[in-house]
Amino acid sequence: MVSDYYSPLVIEHFNNPRNAGAMEDADTEAYVTNPVCGDSLRLFLRIEDGRIAKASFLSSGCPASIATSSAATELLAGKELDDAVALPREAYADAVGGLPKSKIHCSVLAATAVRQAVESWRAEHAAEGVQA
Numbered sequence: 001m002v003s004d005y006y007s008p009l010v011i012e013h014f015n016n017p018r019n020a021g022a023m024e025d026a027d028t029e030a031y032v033t034n035p036v037c038g039d040s041l042r043l044f045l046r047i048e049d050g051r052i053a054k055a056s057f058l059s060s061g062c063p064a065s066i067a068t069s070s071a072a073t074e075l076l077a078g079k080e081l082d083d084a085v086a087l088p089r090e091a092y093a094d095a096v097g098g099l100p101k102s103k104i105h106c107s108v109l110a111a112t113a114v115r116q117a118v119e120s121w122r123a124e125h126a127a128e129g130v131q132a
């Protein structure tokens with residue numbers, strides 16, 4: 001859904017971000033920035049049995065990027081790695097009730113961070129023959 005305003009869910013996630021903060025025992029993480037606005041997201045994942053057991057984030061970004069990052073941590077919990085990587089940025093925007101047209105790009109940070117974090121975890125564990 002596209003509107004000119006932030007949805008109530010964007011505002012709710014922005015005011016009460018879920019799983020905000022660094023994760024000391026993360027198995028992998030990714031740091032991504034938006035080259036246009038300079039906003040950034042650091043995403044942490046704990047991975048167990050081929051699934052994302054927990055996600056947390058640190059953000060230096062706009063309300064839309066904070067809200068979609070917060071929603072991402074809830075959306076990702078319990079997901080198999082392949083399913084997490086396959087989530088399009090629209091899934092993160094939908095999870096906060098849609099974003100204003102001018103803020104659609106903000107949901108790209110979460111989608112990119114998930115892919116990079118999983119890719120990095122897979123690269124690190126490939127040598128060990130771990131399948132996930």
Ligand code: FES
Binds near residue numbers: 037038061062064
């Ligand atoms: S304006 Fe930069 S991510 Fe939203």
